[in-house]
Amino acid sequence: MRAQTEGYHPELGAALNHLLSSGGKRIRPAVTLLAGGVIGGELEKSIIMGAAVELLHTATLVHDDLIDESLMRRGNPTLNARWSAAATVLTGDFLFARAAKLASELDSPPALRLFAETLAIIVNGELTQMFTSRGKVSREDYYRRIYAKTASLFETATTSVAMLCSADDELLNKMRQYGYEIGMAFQMVDDILDFNGEQARVGKPVANDLRQGLVTLPALYYLEAYPDDANMQTVLHAPRCDEDCYAHLLYSIRKSGAIQQAADEARQYVRRGIAAITDFPPSEYRQGLMELAEYIVDRKF
Numbered sequence: 001m002r003a004q005t006e007g008y009h010p011e012l013g014a015a016l017n018h019l020l021s022s023g024g025k026r027i028r029p030a031v032t033l034l035a036g037g038v039i040g041g042e043l044e045k046s047i048i049m050g051a052a053v054e055l056l057h058t059a060t061l062v063h064d065d066l067i068d069e070s071l072m073r074r075g076n077p078t079l080n081a082r083w084s085a086a087a088t089v090l091t092g093d094f095l096f097a098r099a100a101k102l103a104s105e106l107d108s109p110p111a112l113r114l115f116a117e118t119l120a121i122i123v124n125g126e127l128t129q130m131f132t133s134r135g136k137v138s139r140e141d142y143y144r145r146i147y148a149k150t151a152s153l154f155e156t157a158t159t160s161v162a163m164l165c166s167a168d169d170e171l172l173n174k175m176r177q178y179g180y181e182i183g184m185a186f187q188m189v190d191d192i193l194d195f196n197g198e199q200a201r202v203g204k205p206v207a208n209d210l211r212q213g214l215v216t217l218p219a220l221y222y223l224e225a226y227p228d229d230a231n232m233q234t235v236l237h238a239p240r241c242d243e244d245c246y247a248h249l250l251y252s253i254r255k256s257g258a259i260q261q262a263a264d265e266a267r268q269y270v271r272r273g274i275a276a277i278t279d280f281p282p283s284e285y286r287q288g289l290m291e292l293a294e295y296i297v298d299r300k301f
Contacts, residue, residue, distance in 0.1 A: 001016070001020060001051050001054060001055050001058075002016060002017065002020065004016070004055065004095075004098040004101075004102070005098075008094070011087075012091060012094055015079055015083070015091045016058075016095070018079065018082075019058055019061075019062070019079065020058070022073065022074055022076040023074040023075075023076070024074065026054060027186070027292070027296075028050070028053045028054050028057055028153060028154065028157050029050030029051065029053060029054045029157075030050075030288075030292060031154060031157045031158060031179065031182070031289070031292065032046055032049050032050035032053055032157040032158070032160070032161055033046050033047065033050050034285050034288045034289045034292065035157065035158040035161050035162070035175055035178070035179075035285075035289065036049075036161040036164075036285075037283070037284075037285030037288075038277065038280050038283065038285040038286050038289060039161065039162055039165055039167060039171065039175070039280075040165065041161050041162075041164055041165045042164070045106055045161070045164050046161050046164075048102055048103075048105055048106055049102075049103065049106060049111070049157070049160050049161055049164065050157070051102055052099045052100075052102035052103040052115065053099075053153060053156065053157045053160075055095055055098060055099035055102065056095075056096065056099040056115070056118075056119065056153065057153060058095055059092045059093075059095035059096045059099060060092075060122055060126075061073065062079055062080075062088060062091060062092035062095065063089070063092045063126075064126070065078040065079065065080055065088075066078075066079075066080045066085060066088045066089065066092070067126070067130070068212070079091060096119065099115075100112075100115065100116070100119075103115040103160075106164060108160075108163055108164050110163045111160040111163040111164055114156055114159060114160055114163065115156060115160065118152050118153055118155075118156040121147075121148050121152045122148060122149065122152060122153065124148065125144075125145060125147075125148020125149050125152075126148075126149075128144075128145070128148070129145055129149075129214070133145055133214065134212065134213035134214060135213045135215070135236050135237070136215065137215050137220065137223060137236065139220060142215070142216065142217060142220060143184070146184060146187040146188065146191075147180075147183075147184065149187060150183050150184075150186055150187035150190075151179075151180050151183030151184045151186075151187065152183070153183065154179040154180065154182055154183025154186065155176055155179035155180045155183055156179070157179055158175040158176065158178050158179030159172060159175050159176045159179060161175070162175040162176075174276045174277060174279070174280075175276075175277075177272070177273065177276040178273045178274075178276045178277050178289065178293075179273075180273075181269045181270065181272045181273030181276065181293075182269070182270060182273040182292070182293050182296055184266075184269045185266040185267070185269035185270045185273070185293075185296050185297060186296050188217050188262060188263075188265060188266040188269070189263070189266050189296055189297055189299055191209065191216035191217050191218060191262070192217070192218055192259055192262050192263055192266070193299070194206065194207060194208055194209050194216065195207055195218050195219075195250065195253055195254065195259055196254065196259055206250065207246055207249070207250050210235055210246065210249070211246065213235070213236075215236070217262040217265065218253055218258045218259045218261075218262045219232070219253065219258070221256075221257075221258035221261040221262055222252070222253045222256050222258035225256060225257075225258065226252070226256065229249070229252065231245050231246075231248050231249040231252070232249060235249065263297065266296075266297050267297050270293045270294065270296060270297050273293050274289075274290050274293050274294075277289055277290070
């Protein structure tokens with residue numbers, strides 16, 4: 001990934017080094033490498049695809065932080081906190097291009113097509129969130145949004161390495177389902193963390209999604225149980241919720257059991273993901289995918 005800025009403007013290298021050094025779980029390339037191991041793929045190809053997937057993810061974070069005007073991520077300054085908006089956008093564009101270049105090196109038209117389609121899904125999801133999802137209370141909208149935002153790239157990570165091996169449809173579907181299920185669970189847990197974490201740990205204000213008018217799974221469960229909650233209605237229909245309003249709403253959601261309900265749903269996705277790969281022969285790679293799936297819902301909040 002770092003090598004992708006060689007021969008280009010030195011500030012691009014500095015920016016990528018800053019992004020890669022600011023932390024992150026690197027869970028997407030881990031999924032890619034483990035999936036490649038399960039199906040007996042070539043290690044070098046899995047490494048290249050894993051780097052392409054993570055570079056694409058990194059590029060989306062650059063643009064997301066700029067769109068959301070976020071100045072911190074993982075406790076570190078974002079790129080747009082250091083640079084102008086124009087320089088930040090161009091850096092994100094550069095990373096998208098280099099991610100595609102890496103994917104193209106694998107000489108697999110189906111995998112490259114999937115990679116390009118996933119980028120379109122992510123961008124379309126971001127635009128949909130900006131224009132139509134804020135203040136929208138709908139499970140269908142929520143599931144579509146987190147698929148576009150997160151699960152689509154997990155799905156691509158696992159499916160693409162199967163494509164590199166020219167896998168049959170049955171194997172492709174199993175790998176696709178595993179990626180989809182754990183990707184959906186991953187975002188659900190992130191949404192839980194938004195309510196149940198601490199600002200110092202998550203690197204942004206707690207209940208940040210609600211502050212932006214985005215109703216995530218814990219809030220959906222709470223709203224289904226308490227549809228007339230005055231603070232929630234204020235958030236949804238009159239964006240004048242002050243800090244006391246947010247504090248009371250956060251307290252109510254935490255005490256209601258909605259967070260546990262959301263966590264239980266995330267675990268259902270993880271169980272389906274694990275079930276998709278249980279027919280594979282026992283190996284350290286299959287065990288790794290199972291443990292990684294469990295890790296997603298066992299993260300400490």
